[in-house]
Amino acid sequence: MADTKIDQQTDPRTDPDTKTEITDKKKRYSAGVLKYAQMGYWDGDYVPKDTDILALFRITPQDGVDPVEAAAAVAGESSTATWTVVWTDRLTACDSYRAKAYKVEPVPGTPGQYFCYVAYDLILFEEGSVANLTASIIGNVFSFKPLRAARLEDMRLPVAYVKTYKGPPTGIIGERERLDKFGRPLLGATTKPKLGLSGKNYGRVVYEGLKGGLDFMKDDENINSQPFMHWRDRFLYVMEAVNKASAMTGEVKGHYLNVTAGTMEEMYRRAEFAKELGSVIVMIDLIVGYTAIQSMSEWCRQNDMVLHLHRAGHGTYTRQKNHGVSFRVIAKWMRLAGVDHIHAGTAVGKLEGDPMTVQGYYNVCRESRNAVDLPRGIYFEQDWADIRKVMPVASGGIHAGQMHQLISLFGDDVVLQFGGGTIGHPMGIQAGATANRVALEAMILARNEGRNIDAEGPEILRAAAKWCKPLEAALDVWGNITFNYTSTDTSDFVPTPAVS
Amino acid sequence: MRITQGCFSFLPDLTDDQISAQVGYCLENGWAVGIEYTDEPHPRNTYWEMWGHPMFDLRDPKGVMMELAECRKANPGMYIRINAFDDTRNVESMTLSFLVQRPEVEPAIRMVRTEVDGRAMRYSHEVMR
Numbered sequence: 367m368a369d370t371k372i373d374q375q376t377d378p379r380t381d382p383d384t385k386t387e388i389t390d391k392k393k394r395y396s397a398g399v400l401k402y403a404q405m406g407y408w409d410g411d412y413v414p415k416d417t418d419i420l421a422l423f424r425i426t427p428q429d430g431v432d433p434v435e436a437a438a439a440v441a442g443e444s445s446t447a448t449w450t451v452v453w454t455d456r457l458t459a460c461d462s463y464r465a466k467a468y469k470v471e472p473v474p475g476t477p478g479q480y481f482c483y484v485a486y487d488l489i490l491f492e493e494g495s496v497a498n499l500t501a502s503i504i505g506n507v508f509s510f511k512p513l514r515a516a517r518l519e520d521m522r523l524p525v526a527y528v529k530t531y532k533g534p535p536t537g538i539i540g541e542r543e544r545l546d547k548f549g550r551p552l553l554g555a556t557t558k559p560k561l562g563l564s565g566k567n568y569g570r571v572v573y574e575g576l577k578g579g580l581d582f583m584k585d586d587e588n589i590n591s592q593p594f595m596h597w598r599d600r601f602l603y604v605m606e607a608v609n610k611a612s613a614m615t616g617e618v619k620g621h622y623l624n625v626t627a628g629t630m631e632e633m634y635r636r637a638e639f640a641k642e643l644g645s646v647i648v649m650i651d652l653i654v655g656y657t658a659i660q661s662m663s664e665w666c667r668q669n670d671m672v673l674h675l676h677r678a679g680h681g682t683y684t685r686q687k688n689h690g691v692s693f694r695v696i697a698k699w700m701r702l703a704g705v706d707h708i709h710a711g712t713a714v715g716k717l718e719g720d721p722m723t724v725q726g727y728y729n730v731c732r733e734s735r736n737a738v739d740l741p742r743g744i745y746f747e748q749d750w751a752d753i754r755k756v757m758p759v760a761s762g763g764i765h766a767g768q769m770h771q772l773i774s775l776f777g778d779d780v781v782l783q784f785g786g787g788t789i790g791h792p793m794g795i796q797a798g799a800t801a802n803r804v805a806l807e808a809m810i811l812a813r814n815e816g817r818n819i820d821a822e823g824p825e826i827l828r829a830a831a832k833w834c835k836p837l838e839a840a841l842d843v844w845g846n847i848t849f850n851y852t853s854t855d856t857s858d859f860v861p862t863p864a865v866s
Numbered sequence: 867m868r869i870t871q872g873c874f875s876f877l878p879d880l881t882d883d884q885i886s887a888q889v890g891y892c893l894e895n896g897w898a899v900g901i902e903y904t905d906e907p908h909p910r911n912t913y914w915e916m917w918g919h920p921m922f923d924l925r926d927p928k929g930v931m932m933e934l935a936e937c938r939k940a941n942p943g944m945y946i947r948i949n950a951f952d953d954t955r956n957v958e959s960m961t962l963s964f965l966v967q968r969p970e971v972e973p974a975i976r977m978v979r980t981e982v983d984g985r986a987m988r989y990s991h992e993v994m995r
Contacts, residue, residue: 539956539957539958539959542959542960543959543960546871546909546910546912546963547873548873548949548950548959548960548961548962548963549873549950549960549961549962549963549964550873579870579876602985602986602987605987605989606987609977609989609991610977612909612975612977612991613975613976613977613991614867614975615867615869615870616867616869616870616871616907616908616909616975617869617870617871617909618909618910642986643986643987643989644988644989734955734956752955752956755956778961800876803876804876804877807873807874807875807876807877808877810873810874811874811877811880811884811888814887814888814891814962815884815887815888815891816887816891830877833878
């Protein structure tokens with residue numbers, strides 16, 4: 367009875383100082399609804415510990431919702447809170463379990479949106495489980511009514527947490543040593559058309575591309591085991607093509623055999639067959655889910671296999687700036703989960719991505735330590751604790767005429783995939799592959815000689831085209847093709863011109 | 867056939883000036899340059915013979931070019947490649963590798979198929995000398 371009396375005297379909902387945690391335990395745990403800030407999910411003085419997991423959300427509160435209270439709600443809903451006070455909190459060391467929103471600031475130039483920083487104690491997370499991490503961080507909060515929209519922009523994963531993951535099974539260095547290819551980007555192409563080729567016809571495309579000079583050919587994301595081509599047929603013909611191309615060139619060659627299937631059992635079955643046939647690499651799609659990705663990573667580690675991840679489906683939640691999860695966060699999760707390749711954008715191709723934002727994704731994949739880099743969308747310093755590096759893949763609407771731009775933007779550790787730009791070549795698939803390989807090698811040679819490829823790129827390509835007919839034909843057909851649209855997902859800190 | 871191992875095999879064979887420029891790039895990056903040779907260009911022949919150790923403390927491409935001239939003289943008709951090693955933590959591997967000599971007549975590589983278990987196949991490769 368006494369408690370009720372106290373509550374009536376200072377009803378928290380009318381308390382003028384609603385952003386302060388209520389420390390009086392009687393008031394704090396009396397039944398009813400409190401503001402999240404009052405429950406202890408906001409602490410503007412909190413200094414994050416080195417072992418905390420940090421998350422940066424972009425939030426758009428509903429009209430009239432205070433941004434600090436909204437931030438506290440995000441912290442609450444992504445950790446221990448429910449909508450009302452529960453006395454059972456008092457059975458726990460509940461202050462450890464409460465995430466702390468510790469900073470809220472307006473997004474530059476975007477009224478109504480706020481960056482909200484949240485710190486989570488390490489005890490909230492199971493070791494080595496992306497599923498557990500994501501169930502917390504993006505489990506509930508994106509549907510929370512007081513927010514009109516929310517986006518997870520970036521995360522800082524403490525070393526203590528990173529070390530609970532094995533990371534990429536092969537990594538950039540291991541892959542290059544297995545393939546015996548150093549000093550240049552790798553070259554690939556996706557077999558086209560995506561759908562309808564019989565196994566035998568499909569293998570023909572693979573053979574032509576690899577013999578012509580590509581390092582890899584690739585299944586597309588939706589090539590699995592359809593009526594026109596059973597998966598075993600595809601694997602058998604493709605490996606004939608891979609091995610024959612290897613004999614014709616003296617190089618190690620590969621084809622990403624897509625083992626994506628309806629069950630883990632079937633994925634393992636397909637992966638085992640790929641191994642029996644001598645493939646160096648298998649592929650899965652992002653849509654198989656985080657746990658399946660971690661399982662396939664473990665399988666690859668046990669079977670000397672490079673693991674290629676196609677980011678099928680990511681655009682549904684990564685593209686719009688106001689709601690979803692930034693791809694830089696997905697890239698971080700995938701480096702933990704353990705993939706060796708990840709599609710990370712082209713900047714100059716047909717798919718979404720402004721140049722600096724895309725470079726930010728590449729840095730997440732490839733650097734040992736990410737420094738804060740706001741123009742590239744990197745909000746936290748990240749120490750990767752020597753976990754292996756992921757090879758980014760640039761794929762989608764790129765061609766030989768952009769070679770200087772691609773090398774200048776992304777450097778050597780990238781797979782450049784020219785699908786249409788190989789198979790659609792007027793002189794045939796081998797010629798298309800050769801055009802790309804010659805363009806690549808000529809540009810790397812010139813760059814290493816100290817030439818300014820940004821300025822002289824087109825001239826370097828034209829000079830090589832004088833003795834390489836396939837390159838000349840490629841430049842004639844595609845030299846002027848650009849996809850110069852304004853990007854949706856851009857930096858909030860710099861003007862972002864599109865690359866032409 | 868023309869073996870296309872190494873970074874620049876799709877270009878016309880490099881001149882000594884071009885090779886020297888690539889070595890210069892490696893040395894500017896602080897990489898150690900080594901020379902290796904073999905008569906067996908199997909795709910998985912990892913360990914070619916070393917022409918001495920990688921030249922760790924070298925600063926001038928001329929040193930590499932002199933060693934390369936010696937190696938060529940001693941090993942006519944062999945494949946020779948130049949490798950660069952980067953000792954940076956989390957790299958600690960080769961960062962550039964390219965052919966600088968190949969035999970006039972290159973060997974063919976034969977693919978051997980062994981049929982097993984229905985239509986499945988085991989593949990191996992043999993250098994035909």
